[in-house]
Amino acid sequence: NAGVTQTPKFQVLKTGQSMTLQCAQDMNHNSMYWYRQDPGMGLRLIYYSASEGTTDKGEVPNGYNVSRLNKREFSLRLESAAPSQTSVYFCASSHTPGTANTDTQYFGPGTRLTVL
């Protein structure tokens, strides 16, 4: 039982390059999330997916796109990376709010992204 896994762990991009961050969970959770954490700050929500087939914007969605590939996988894409997107990216998953005794979000190990 791996929980939430993310790939890659580290990535360096040049301005304008694109890449996709992968996330998978094996906890049978319906809801999945992408957050970013800038130095010295808490996490901010980029996008979330309440269930397979749905995605919605969070607090800071500009410059990102997401795909909920199936119940297990939720990917985050940067189409044209910018230095302002240098950050640590976390994926998380939870039960759907209101459907379980707990909707605690469990996080993956993070991806450290640097855009030059």
Added chain:
Amino acid sequence: AQKITQTQPGMFVQEKEAVTLDCTYDTSDPSYGLFWYKQPSSGEMIFLIYQGSYDQQNATEGRYSLNFQKARKSANLVISASQLGDSAMYFCAMREPYANNNAGNMLTFGGGTRLMVKP
């Protein structure tokens, strides 16, 4: 306005002593959830403890307890018998009712407190 405030950027505690990390929150809704996460230097986010706004008793999980004072809108984390491995960043987060925002189960995080345990 900030919804989650952690006023202690950094704290020291002697090994084996107890420590309280402060968290105040702001919401007008009666239904919400409060979470504490630990982030060690390795970077992962580890869930520690949860308190629901309607829970009658303070949450406890091993050496962690949550001092929930609803009228004061505070949810302080108490770590008893500190260990060297407790040295980390600690984040308080709030989940408001998903009907109140466009991001479902969005967590709003505080700025964190860096705890350093001295041997």
